[in-house]
Amino acid sequence: MATGIEAMVTLRRMTVEDLTAAHGLSSEQKWPHRIEDWEMLLSMGFGYVAERDGPDHQKPDHQKEVIGTAMAWLYGTDAATLGMVIVSPQAQGMGVGRRLMDAVLGDLDGRTVLLNATDEGAPLYRKLGFMPVGPVFQHQGAAFAVPMAELIPDERVRPLGSKDMATLRDLAQRATGMNRDALLDALVPGAQGVVLTRRNEPVGFALFRRFGRGYVVGPTIAPDTGGARALISHWLGSNAGMFCRLDVPEESELSTWLDALGLPCVGRVMRMVRGPMPKADPTVTTFSLTTQALG
Template sequence: MATGLKKAVQLRAMGPDDLSAAYELSREQQWPHREKDWDRMLDLGQGVIAESEGRIVGTTMWWTFGEDVASIGMVIVSKDVQGQGLGRQLMNAALEQIGERTVLLNATAEGLNLYRALGFETVSSVYQHQGAAFSVPIPELIPNERVAPMKAGEISDIVELDRHATGLNRGRAVEYLCSYTQGVVLNRDGNQAGYALFRRFGRGYAIGPTVAPDIGGAKALISHWLGSNAGMFCRLDVPDDSGLSGWLDEMGLPCVGRVTRMCRGTAPQAGVLARTFSLINQALG
């Protein structure tokens, strides 16, 4: 394989035995992912690694949502080989495997020029909020509304609600997440109107995805998890149109970063009855 790198680099499929080295590569970038987080992402998707002289120097991963859409993430190039075209090679390898699907990603500032050159267009932004010293007000529920623990029998309804909110066929991902996370459901007039998951991730815990019919419902779901986990390090990745960023700042969960949402192809069309207020994570969206 032709390469602009000074040393020969080979690209190959990522496997479970590569996760320890991939984890160390993400630590080099000061990303918060645990090795277990890598493991779970590989369970749901596929990846490519770049190897030079027996050392992993680059990664990328992707996840398919039905026949039409995929998401790319975990694009990492070791600092000592950056600027030599490896990021483009990794992206091209992933895009070749993904095929004709629409492709979504959340880009750091460092990757923007590469992704634009590959045909990705800016859609919006995502804000990363996190912290442990937060104060949560009691949520203001409307009549006939409650937040309750998710039951196993509700997962199929949650999958359909998620599909409506995102325009994506994420059933396998949602069911997988529900197998090891805690979940709550927003019930309005006896119907499932939203949900939010809470799980170990990175330096602490992540709240997401959060799907709700409106910002009031989203705040009720998120407040449940924050209120029952006071003092725990929690993270949320919220779209810029969620309206939640200022609210999270006020509670003591400051914005510590921003990524750019990008799309190559026809963007999925979300429904009107519910929408996404926090992501699974920046890689999966």
């Protein structure tokens, strides 16, 4: 049973009114999320905040202080991702992270849940039944000279068209083993996109949109590394000198290539799963994530 200061901490569902405080927590952790990024995340999912009485709690009109967050996003009926788990440094060691995780996981009962864990968060996630899958590398920087992609015969990169949404939904479903329709429906209107075709058939795509300190290239979905490089090269080459970020799984084999382009690896997280791993189609792969939280 919680006693003392732990009992003073309460949990409730996150609302739009909490986003300024949530943004303050992520900024305190040196995370790059803008308030607009928080707004997008909440519009697509749900979350909990942990709060406690602030220093002026004895005043009649006092407001509680938000000291922690956790969020989740649903994919179809059987999967979800979990992220934005933050606890203020002043509230560390109070069991707040565990309580937030328990609250979110309680709403995800029966679903496979994936997350990307920092080194600090991984021990808690292991206790909650998450198992490591593999590392994801965060690359960012400004590429000033991107060689033109070497396309294979009958391959091209073209702009995303209004009739491509069904193709994007199908490719995302196959690459992840999860229904990502709602995510794409939310992302595409605010993003630019290109499609990779081979013999005039769409086989991959990549989105480019505002995020954090600059722009993010992701998700990038392609049949192989060559196709992924062609898609990513399009965005980096057409936006030379602009700050861009990509989060790439180890198996993408893109990390060394991105280093050479001027986007060094600045961080690493561990992808973890609780429940059976979604069954993806091995002929199509996610080469860069939408975000670490959304997968």
